[in-house]
Amino acid sequence: MRSNSTLVAVALGVLLLAGVPMLLSQGLVNAAIQMLIAALFASAYNVLCGQAGMLSFGHAAYFGIGAFGTVHAMNALGGTGLLPTPLMPLAGAVSGLAIGAVAGWFATKRTGTYFAMITLAIAELLHALAPHLKGLFGGEAGVSAMRMPAMGLNFGSTTQVYYLTLAWVLASLALLYFYTVTPAGRLALGLRENGHRLRFLGYHVHGLSVLVFSISAMFSGIAGALQVINNEAANYVVFDASLSASVVLNTYIGGVKVFLGPALGASLMTFFGYAVSDLTQSWLLYQGILFVLVMMFMPEGLAGLLGLAAREQRRLGLARFAPVLLACVAASVLLAAGTTFVVELLQRMFSQDYRALASANAAAPWPPITLLGHAWLPAAAVTWLVPAGLLAGGGVLLLAVRRRLQPAQAESEPAAHAPAPLVQSPGGAA
Amino acid sequence: MDTLLVSLLNGIIYGLVLFMVSAGLTLIFGMMGVLNFAHASFYMLGAYFAFALQGVLGFWGALALSPLLVGLVGAVVERFFLRRVHRYGHAHELLLTFGLSFIIAELVKLFFGNFPVNYRIPASLDFAAFRLGSSDYPAYRLLMGGVAVAMFVLIYLLLTRTRVGIVVRSAIYRPRMAEALGHNVPLVFMGVFGVGAALAGLAGAVAGAFYTTNPNMALELGVMVFVVVVVGGLGSLEGAMLASLLIGLITSLAVAVDATLADALALVGARAWAEEVGGLLTLKVSSLAATLPFALMLLILLVRPSGLLGEKA
Amino acid sequence: MNADPILTLRGVRKAFGATEIIRGVDLDLQPQERHALIGPNGAGKSTVFHLVSGHYTPSAGEIALAGRRIEGRGPQAINRMGLARSFQITNIFPGLTVFENLRLAVMRPRGLQYCLWKRIGRDPAIRRETERLLEQVRLQHRAATLAGEMSYSEQRSLEIAMTLASDPKVILLDEPMAGMSREETAYTSDLIRTVTRGRALLIVEHDMQVVFALSDRISVLVYGQVIATGTPSEIRANPAVKEAYLGEEVAA
Numbered sequence: 005m006r007s008n009s010t011l012v013a014v015a016l017g018v019l020l021l022a023g024v025p026m027l028l029s030q031g032l033v034n035a036a037i038q039m040l041i042a043a044l045f046a047s048a049y050n051v052l053c054g055q056a057g058m059l060s061f062g063h064a065a066y067f068g069i070g071a072f073g074t075v076h077a078m079n080a081l082g083g084t085g086l087l088p089t090p091l092m093p094l095a096g097a098v099s100g101l102a103i104g105a106v107a108g109w110f111a112t113k114r115t116g117t118y119f120a121m122i123t124l125a126i127a128e129l130l131h132a133l134a135p136h137l138k139g140l141f142g143g144e145a146g147v148s149a150m151r152m153p154a155m156g157l158n159f160g161s162t163t164q165v166y167y168l169t170l171a172w173v174l175a176s177l178a179l180l181y182f183y184t185v186t187p188a189g190r191l192a193l194g195l196r197e198n199g200h201r202l203r204f205l206g207y208h209v210h211g212l213s214v215l216v217f218s219i220s221a222m223f224s225g226i227a228g229a230l231q232v233i234n235n236e237a238a239n240y241v242v243f244d245a246s247l248s249a250s251v252v253l254n255t256y257i258g259g260v261k262v263f264l265g266p267a268l269g270a271s272l273m274t275f276f277g278y279a280v281s282d283l284t285q286s287w288l289l290y291q292g293i294l295f296v297l298v299m300m301f302m303p304e305g306l307a308g309l310l311g312l313a314a315r316e317q318r319r320l321g322l323a324r325f326a327p328v329l330l331a332c333v334a335a336s337v338l339l340a341a342g343t344t345f346v347v348e349l350l351q352r353m354f355s356q357d358y359r360a361l362a363s364a365n366a367a368a369p370w371p372p373i374t375l376l377g378h379a380w381l382p383a384a385a386v387t388w389l390v391p392a393g394l395l396a397g398g399g400v401l402l403l404a405v406r407r408r409l410q411p412a413q414a415e416s417e418p419a420a421h422a423p424a425p426l427v428q429s430p431g432g433a434a
Numbered sequence: 435m436d437t438l439l440v441s442l443l444n445g446i447i448y449g450l451v452l453f454m455v456s457a458g459l460t461l462i463f464g465m466m467g468v469l470n471f472a473h474a475s476f477y478m479l480g481a482y483f484a485f486a487l488q489g490v491l492g493f494w495g496a497l498a499l500s501p502l503l504v505g506l507v508g509a510v511v512e513r514f515f516l517r518r519v520h521r522y523g524h525a526h527e528l529l530l531t532f533g534l535s536f537i538i539a540e541l542v543k544l545f546f547g548n549f550p551v552n553y554r555i556p557a558s559l560d561f562a563a564f565r566l567g568s569s570d571y572p573a574y575r576l577l578m579g580g581v582a583v584a585m586f587v588l589i590y591l592l593l594t595r596t597r598v599g600i601v602v603r604s605a606i607y608r609p610r611m612a613e614a615l616g617h618n619v620p621l622v623f624m625g626v627f628g629v630g631a632a633l634a635g636l637a638g639a640v641a642g643a644f645y646t647t648n649p650n651m652a653l654e655l656g657v658m659v660f661v662v663v664v665v666g667g668l669g670s671l672e673g674a675m676l677a678s679l680l681i682g683l684i685t686s687l688a689v690a691v692d693a694t695l696a697d698a699l700a701l702v703g704a705r706a707w708a709e710e711v712g713g714l715l716t717l718k719v720s721s722l723a724a725t726l727p728f729a730l731m732l733l734i735l736l737v738r739p740s741g742l743l744g745e746k747a
Numbered sequence: 748m749n750a751d752p753i754l755t756l757r758g759v760r761k762a763f764g765a766t767e768i769i770r771g772v773d774l775d776l777q778p779q780e781r782h783a784l785i786g787p788n789g790a791g792k793s794t795v796f797h798l799v800s801g802h803y804t805p806s807a808g809e810i811a812l813a814g815r816r817i818e819g820r821g822p823q824a825i826n827r828m829g830l831a832r833s834f835q836i837t838n839i840f841p842g843l844t845v846f847e848n849l850r851l852a853v854m855r856p857r858g859l860q861y862c863l864w865k866r867i868g869r870d871p872a873i874r875r876e877t878e879r880l881l882e883q884v885r886l887q888h889r890a891a892t893l894a895g896e897m898s899y900s901e902q903r904s905l906e907i908a909m910t911l912a913s914d915p916k917v918i919l920l921d922e923p924m925a926g927m928s929r930e931e932t933a934y935t936s937d938l939i940r941t942v943t944r945g946r947a948l949l950i951v952e953h954d955m956q957v958v959f960a961l962s963d964r965i966s967v968l969v970y971g972q973v974i975a976t977g978t979p980s981e982i983r984a985n986p987a988v989k990e991a992y993l994g995e996e997v998a999a
Contacts, residue, residue: 059525061532110732114739117469117524121664122735128657129728136721185866187859194851197840204800204838206826206855206913215861245653249536256529289540296533299526300518347544354545 021170025163033162035278039271040173041230046255046266047180048223053252054260055184056216057196058112059120062127063224064247065107066100068240070225072141073099075238078149088154093172093229100225101218108217112210115199127248134240146239149232169230176223181263183219192216253295259305268307286347293343316409331405338398345391348375353382440569441686447575449682450582454637455655456662456674457589458630464669465605465626467524471531472511473634474656475538480504480635481642481651482542485553493556493643501636508631512624535652543649550648574644581640585633586675593671602626661731667744676742681727688723751814753778753947754799754830754917759808759818761791761798761971768794770971772808776917781940781948783958786968787991792951793835795968796919799949800832801825812917832919833910835951837902841895845886845905848894850877852912876912883938884908899926904935911942918943920950924957936961959983967991 025033052058077086077095111122134141151159183189194202232238258269317325352373372379380387459473483503487496519526555574562570593599604612605622613619666677754776761769768791776782797803801822810818817825840848853876881887884904924932936957952958959979966976969991
């Protein structure tokens with residue numbers, strides 16, 4: 005029964021995604037494309053990280069390799085491209101797979117922290133080398149290409165690119181999900197849990213690790229390819245540490261134990277980044293704070309939180325659960341508001357413009373800062389009491405909710421690990 | 435010849451700066467098994483705190499106070515963040531420090547701006563130590579080297595000759611046993627973490643005035659520091675010194691070399707072919723200088739993963 | 748007992764730095780024999796297991812499985828040659844269900860390591876085999892439980908089941924009954940007797956009742972050397988053994 009409702013939910017989701025270009029503005033469709041690509045990249049990353057337990061800090065390398073492989077494929081044969089546009093992401097898949105297999109062969113010779121350091125070194129090596137290999141990576145300006153018409157479509161509009169991206173992301177996610185129920189996919193979980201024991205069961209752990217790494221790199225390459233098809237350009241800044249960092253953050257914020265967790269985290273974070281990038285300069289700070297909060301208090305991520313909410317609702321019944329849920333939402337809003345207020349205030353206080361203004365006028369050393377259409381005086385107590393109040397209110401609510409849920413959480417924990425792959429942890433008996 | 439000497443000296447000094455930061459990192463890893471991604475952030479904080487305090491306390495005052503502040507930050511990080519996630523395992527701790535390094539970098543950008551700040555050597559120290567051929571060798575570089583060497587000697591003596599050192603070493607090696615013997619191991623952890631951070635902060639305060647002080651310095655140096663501790667051996671102080679000097683020298687000397695792989699292949703008469711192939715083969719070693727440490731790190735990780743002087747993994 | 752031994756150790760030594768833990772061990776395991784390895788704590792019994800199963804490489808000496816030299820080979824190669832072992836410290840997959848744990852062990856002999864093209868749930872043979880093993884160790888009711896959340900003795904049973912999954916010719920069991928009650932011990936002892944029919948077993952155990960009831964022969968390991976090998980009654984009567992290890996227990 006549960007799998008039926010999951011299927012319905014998935015079907016609804018796909019339908020919704022298919023309807024996006026008709027429901028949203030072009031700008032938002034563009035954002036949706038970015039969200040889909042980020043979701044795929046995070047899901048590919050999770051194959052290695054959450055499922056097989058191998059923490060990679062340089063995964064942008066394979067995204068980037070996929071991107072450059074695709075852009076060169078698009079430019080091949082005098083610009084007509086090696087493949088028709090709808091099949092172009094295959095170039096990303098192949099290049100990601102090839103480099104991923106080689107890099108993975110070296111990286112998986114060691115485990116744990118050493119493995120993480122190797123992946124970092126490989127990514128940094130590429131990042132340092134790329135500017136010098138202008139033939140491959142195009143120098144400062146990068147390499148550009150053009151989407152060629154195919155199958156009667158000219159791929160000129162955002163909508164067509166959106167559907168191309170959607171098709172590939174859905175197909176890739178389906179394949180990645182299928183992977184988790186194959187023998188190799190289950191073995192990868194064993195790698196995470198106890199790679200040592202796998203040896204004594206007769207498995208070639210290194211070979212298995214290389215396979216998993218290659219799969220992860222292949223799908224990362226597809227994500228990179230989709231990015232290039234969208235932007236019609238590839239630049240070596242893609243090998244930057246920031247892309248590797250953001251995929252780590254997104255994946256864990258979403259939750260690694262659930263198949264769609266990383267996709268959820270990545271799309272949400274991408275969306276917020278897009279939505280608030282005009283409003284604030286501190287978006288990355290918020291993302292970092294959220295990540296640290298997740299790592300410290302909600303290690304199962306947002307997906308885990310949703311799962312917890314579902315369980316609590318079943319346990320308490322809707323009548324008793326609704327006020328708890330409202331309190332939680334209210335607490336989150338208050339805490340977020342308080343934090344954002346302080347950060348934005350500080351950001352403006354320490355900005356160059358403000359400091360110039362402050363030092364220019366000796367009589368009024370702390371001129372007011374405009375926030376939310378209101379002028380706040382940094383010297384006034386009110387300015388600081390508002391966020392303090394918001395934070396305190398949020399904190400109190402949170403503590404109250406916690407106390408309410410505490411005794412019950414302990415007893416409901418064992419029941420929490422029932423299987424149902426998409427919505428819950430893919431660790432149960434098939 | 436003079437350029438070679440200058441390159442050598444620069445390499446050694448840069449290596450010593452690297453050592454100042456990696457010493458704390460390798461000790462912390464040896465003790466807690468966690469590679470602290472935020473360690474280079476402490477370096478950055480040291481530079482920025484010193485910059486901020488310079489106006490109030492003068493150069494030397496800022497230099498003295500800044501590491502203490504950074505040490506405090508380090509202790510807070512260990513006590514309130516790392517300790518909480520200790521039960522989730524090393525990978526989790528690593529990720530947490532990763533997130534913290536991210537936050538620290540963003541906070542620095544928030545308070546000080548997304549561009550380099552004007553943290554300079556005071557005029558009183560801006561003189562030449564001696565002449566090497568046609569150029570003056572800045573005395574401040576020697577000061578940096580001196581601080582690093584003093585630090586190495588101090589830590590080494592502290593760890594091997596004092597009672598505190600013995601307790602710390604036992605906590606590093608056998609934390610549960612040390613605790614069973616009555617030592618306050620959590621306090622030791624916090625202390626070592628704080629001291630490690632303070633050392634990185636001192637390095638930042640000293641070196642930030644010479645090299646640039648900008649929000650990216652944590653990332654730039656941080657990656658190098660990881661290379662150093664992996665090459666030298668995680669947990670080995672002597673290894674960190676050896677690896678730092680090695681990497682400093684390689685980077686510094688490579689920058690002066692204008693030869694390419696094609697030139698080397700010329701020895702076997704394959705120059706024309708190499709130049710036609712292009713790409714990597716025609717890249718000057720000087721351009722590749724930045725990539726050599728990573729190549730070395732990869733080599734070590736594959737051939738001798740415990741590092742040059744580390745214990746067998 | 749005239750057949751060639753299926754497992755032989757000749758002059759096996761193992762040193763860690765300056766400390767020699769195994770100081771010259773000779774041992775023969777006959778093809779269908781149940782052989783117990785007993786000795787005081789710290790004698791090196793687990794180390795012998797580590798050496799035989801490929802976790803450690805001997806500092807000196809030879810180990811042969813069915814006539815082929817295996818010292819220095821890796822654990823996966825040795826397992827594929829037909830030797831499986833269990834661990835003294837439970838070595839399972841704690842975050843996976845019991846069923847999943849066993850299934851991982853069952854998959855390997857069927858060559859499914861790199862299989863990417865079919866759903867594991869759709870393989871009836873695998874499922875039947877996994878369920879059979881579950882029933883054998885009486886863990887069917889725990890199939891959907893996370894392995895890390897079971898009781899210690901249940902985990903030991905899982906440990907045994909995983910060892911049996913690859914249908915090995917030689918089984919090494921390292922204190923399989925540790926932490927079990929009287930009833931569980933009796934059941935597991937019978938289970939071991941049943942599943943090792945037709946196979947060779949080398950077992951480390953401290954429960955002397957089990958050892959004397961189950962084994963065809965016993966070797967006594969003290970300070971890294973085998974001081975005696977023989978049938979249970981021979982060992983019981985051996986004065987060196989009595990002095991070194993058995994003491995009062997045998998008299999009881």
